[in-house]
Amino acid sequence: MAGNKNLSFEFFPPRNDEALDELAKTAKDLGQLNPEFFSVTFGAGGSSQNKTLETVLKTRSATNLNVAPHLTCVGSNKENIKALLDEYQSHGIDHLVCLRGDIPSGLMHPGEFMHASDLVSFIREHSGEHFTIDVASYPEPHPESSSPDEDIKHFINKAKAGANSSITQYFYNVDAYLYFVDKVRAEGLDIPIVPGIMPITNYKGLLRFSNACGAEIPRWIQLRLEAYQDDKDSLIAFGEDVVTNLCQQLIDNDVPGLHFYSMNKSAPTLNICSNLDLA
Ligand SMILES: Cc1cc2nc3c(=O)[nH]c(=O)nc-3n(C[C@H](O)[C@H](O)[C@H](O)COP(=O)(O)OP(=O)(O)OC[C@H]3O[C@@H](n4cnc5c(N)ncnc54)[C@H](O)[C@@H]3O)c2cc1C
Known part of the structure; x- marks a missing residue:
């Protein structure tokens, strides 16, 4: 990792105008x-889709x-995807993170795109090389x-x-990331695989989300978070330690960058970056 050029920070579209203003402040802090x-x-x-562009434009300005x-x-x-791509291009947007999305319960038909690979192919067909495209990966x-090797093949x-x-999806097992990257490199793919980093600021939300997305919380971390759940300060201090150490190990292994799932908050990410001398 050379300098801060390789950091990126993820937000979600805020629910209302007040939260959008707060996010602009978070973005300035992280900026x-x-x-x-x-x-x-x-x-x-559905739901927050039209808020994405609004949030992108506000954060950019x-x-x-x-x-x-x-x-x-x-x-x-x-048709929908074409219209969005053209709209993004008209706003000077030239970078996308492309995903399939989680299949909403009750959705009977996935639509015209079965997998994220179909979306990526379609964007290249429609917009050529205009967009820099990031995709998700899962250490x-x-x-x-159906199996780890099938998942790598699809990636x-x-x-x-x-x-x-x-x-990548976030993880707390450095070995899982390093093993995944080795396997991908052995297959001859050399695109950057930037680790996704989830700061730890609460226990129940992290547990719920991790169960849903398949990110494992190692037992020793889970037990400590459980013990600290009524002691917010200890939980936050412990979470900061764990994630700082994780990032340091990743940096020591020459990762191409760090992508923080900021959850629209600046302090947890800023503190970790400051511990790592990236601030
Ligand atoms: C960095 C990051 C950002 C994210 N941002 C968002 C977001 O903004 N909004 C959102 O709703 N979700 C987001 N997600 C979650 C993501 O949408 C889910 O993880 C989703 O379930 C999979 O998306 P994907 O793009 O990885 O799908 P895919 O790459 O399509 O993979 C999905 C599954 O299908 C399998 N597969 C792929 N191709 C094939 C094939 N040809 N045949 C059979 N099986 C196949 C894969 O092995 C995998 O199990 C994000 C995830 C990450 C890691």
Whole structure:
């Protein structure tokens, strides 16, 4: 990792105007770390989708930094995706994080795109090389995958469809990341695989989310978080220690960057970056 150019910070679209203003402040705080880009999530299957562009534009004008919208394809069709791509391009947006999205319960048909690889191919077909494309990867395999090797095969196909780089699901097992990268490199794929970092600031939310997305919380971490759940200060201090150590090990292993799932808060990420002398 060379300098702060390889940091990126992820936000989700805030629910109301007040929270959008607060997020602009968070972005300014994190912008002081001179990240390569911010990204803004996109709600699969509806809800917050039109808020993504609003959040991208507001964050960009608050910071003058590059902001990449996420784009999911589940339940969508080519016409919708085309319209979004053209709109993004008309706003000077040139970086996307492309995903399938989690399949909403009750969705009977995935739409015209079965997998993120279909979306990436379609973007290259429609928009050529205009967009830099990031895709997701899963050092602890994706929960729906039939086997770890199949998951890697699908990741490689997705990258070959036209992705420039990848951001991983968050993890707390460095070995899982290093093993995954080795396996991918052995298959001849050399795009950057940037670890996704989830700061730890609460116990129950992290547990729920980790169960859903297949990220393992090692037992020793889980037991301590459980013990600290009524002692917010100890939990936050412990979480900061754990994630700082995780990032340090990753940096020692020459990762191409760090992508923080900021949860729209600046302090947890800033503290970790400051511990790592990145601030
Ligand atoms: C960095 C990052 C950002 C994210 N941002 C968002 C967001 O903004 N909004 C959101 O809703 N979700 C987001 N997610 C969650 C993501 O949408 C889910 O993890 C989703 O379940 C999978 O998306 P994917 O793009 O990895 O899908 P895919 O790459 O399509 O993979 C999904 C599953 O299908 C399998 N698969 C892939 N191709 C094939 C094939 N050809 N045949 C059979 N099986 C196949 C894979 O092995 C995997 O199990 C994000 C995840 C990450 C890691």
